[in-house]
Amino acid sequence: MSIRPRVPRFLCSAVLFWGHCARRFLSARAIQRAIRRREFRMVYQPIVALDTLAFSGVEALVRWHRPGRGGVPPDRFIPVAESRGLMAELTRHILDLVARDAVSLGLGAQHRLAVNISGSYLATQAFAEDIRRFMGRLGPDRPVVVLELTERECLPDSPLVRHNMAQARALGALWSLDDFGTGHNSLACLDRFPVDHLKIDRSYIRGIGTGSIRAVVLDTLIDLARRLNLAVVSEGIETEAQAAYLRDRGVALGQGYLFAKPLEAADLAAWR
Numbered sequence: 001m002s003i004r005p006r007v008p009r010f011l012c013s014a015v016l017f018w019g020h021c022a023r024r025f026l027s028a029r030a031i032q033r034a035i036r037r038r039e040f041r042m043v044y045q046p047i048v049a050l051d052t053l054a055f056s057g058v059e060a061l062v063r064w065h066r067p068g069r070g071g072v073p074p075d076r077f078i079p080v081a082e083s084r085g086l087m088a089e090l091t092r093h094i095l096d097l098v099a100r101d102a103v104s105l106g107l108g109a110q111h112r113l114a115v116n117i118s119g120s121y122l123a124t125q126a127f128a129e130d131i132r133r134f135m136g137r138l139g140p141d142r143p144v145v146v147l148e149l150t151e152r153e154c155l156p157d158s159p160l161v162r163h164n165m166a167q168a169r170a171l172g173a174l175w176s177l178d179d180f181g182t183g184h185n186s187l188a189c190l191d192r193f194p195v196d197h198l199k200i201d202r203s204y205i206r207g208i209g210t211g212s213i214r215a216v217v218l219d220t221l222i223d224l225a226r227r228l229n230l231a232v233v234s235e236g237i238e239t240e241a242q243a244a245y246l247r248d249r250g251v252a253l254g255q256g257y258l259f260a261k262p263l264e265a266a267d268l269a270a271w272r
Contacts, residue, residue, distance in 0.1 A: 028084035043262035057112030087118040099137040104265040107143035119155040128167035148178040202236020
C-alpha cells in the first residue's frame with residue numbers, strides 16, 4: 001500500500017494565495033489590454049419621466065466583450081479595476097467612447113446623460129480637465145451631463161475632490177449619488193459633498209408591495225430627498241405597480257426593464 005506524502009498546510013495556503021494574486025494581476029493586465037484593443041463598448045439605458053413616460057435621457061453603461069471568451073460582467077471587472085488603481089484609465093476610456101457615440105445618441109439640451117464616476121478618479125489631478133474636454137466634445141447643444149458617484153469606493157474628503165466637483169459644476173455638470181442607501185457612507189456623503197440627485201438602488205424598488213422593511217426605508221429615502229430639495233431617480237423598475245408607487249410619491253425619473261433594457265447607441269433612436 002502506497003502512502004501519499006502530506007503537503008504542509010502553509011504550503012497549500014501559499015499556493016492558493018499566489019494563485020489568487022496571479023489571477024488579479026492577469027485580470028488587471030487584461031483590462032489594460034482590452035482598453036488598447038478597444039474591447040469595451042457602451043450601452044445606454046433610457047431614463048423616463050414617470051408622470052408622462054417621456055424620454056428624458058440615458059445612463060451610459062460599460063460592457064466588455066473578450067474575443068473568443070464572450071462577455072465579462074461589470075461586477076467582475078469593475079472591482080478589479082478599482083483594487084488595481086485602474087479606474088482613472090478605464091473611466092477616461094469610457095468618456096472617450098461616450099463622446100464618440102454622442103451623434104448617434106441624438107440627445108439635446110432637454111435630455112440628461114448620466115456617467116458613473118469613481119471616487120479614486122475624482123481624486124486625480126487630471127479629472128477637471130478630462131471633464132472639460134469630454135463636455136467640449138459633446139458640443140454646444142449637449143445634454144445635461146450628470147456625474148454619478150458610486151459608493152463602491154470610499155470617497156475621499158480632500159481639497160482636490162471638492163475643487164474637482166466645483167470645476168465640473170462650473171462647466172454645467174450635475175452630481176448624483178448613485179446606489180443611495182446601500183453603503184455606510186451615504187449620509188456622510190450627503191453631509192460633505194454638494195449633490196443634485198439621489199439615485200435609489202434597485203434593491204429598495206424590489207421591496208415595493210412586499211411589506212418588507214425595504215419598502216419603509218424607500219419611503220424614508222424619498223422623504224429625505226424631498227426635504228433636502230434633491231431630485232430622485234429610481235433604477236431597476238420592472239413592474240407597472242412599482243412605477244405607480246414611485247410616481248404617487250413624487251419620484252420624477254426612473255429607469256428599468258419595464259421601459260427598456262440597455263441599448264446600443266444605434267438602437268436608441270428606434271426605441272424612441
